[in-house]
Amino acid sequence: MSRCASCVLERPESMTAPVEAFLDELAGCEACPLVEGPDAPAAVRLLVHKHREALRLIRRLGSDARKLRREVDDLAQEAERYEDRVAKLESLHQTSTRELEAQIEHSRAQEEAMRAMSAPVLRLGRDVVALPLIGKVDRARADVLMGKLLDEIRDRSVRNAILDLTGVADIDAETADHLLRILAAARLLGAEVMVTGMRGEVARTLVGLDFDPTRLVALGTVEEALRRCRSSRGR
Incomplete structure (x- = not known):
């Protein structure tokens, strides 16, 4: 080296x-x-x-x-x-939630509209209204019907209300109880309530309930109820 x-x-x-x-x-x-x-x-x-x-x-x-x-x-x-995937999933979840809430709100609005249509209150004169019922009357529908009827009686001084059951073929005890509650509430506000178009099956269900049938004004048709209203004004 x-x-x-x-x-x-x-x-x-x-x-x-x-x-x-x-x-x-x-x-x-x-x-x-x-x-x-x-x-x-x-x-x-x-x-x-x-x-x-x-x-x-x-x-x-x-x-x-x-x-x-x-x-x-x-x-x-x-x-x-x-x-990035999490952000996309969160965005998708938020979008889906908003769409679901919108669908629920739309369904709720449709349901309210259908209930309003299924419980019409028709004015037949200055102080007379008619409530034509068709199909089953459940608690929700009865509540809508009662609310609309009581509003008419209170706000427009309705003296006579005609509850037309021509479109009701049969009712159960729960439905009959709803109807009696509507009649009682209307009388408390000073309106006379007449029931028209009652079928035999409906009458048998009402009789089976614990109420005084003499307090129920039952007539055959809406026309008869209107004549009763006119005659009561002439007294």
């Missing part, structure tokens, strides 16, 4: 050289007898050996760091895609 013309171990400026630069140059002295030869000081050989190990470790760590950086970048992209 031959020594370098200017050995890093013998140069005066090596004392002030940066440690990294000094060690890199020293590790490159592979043929220098002061570094690699049998006469080289053990401390120098150990220092060079450890520095070379450190360089290999640094390169391996650098490679691992680059790999980790790529993995982190991949995870960041996946997280961004996940957040």
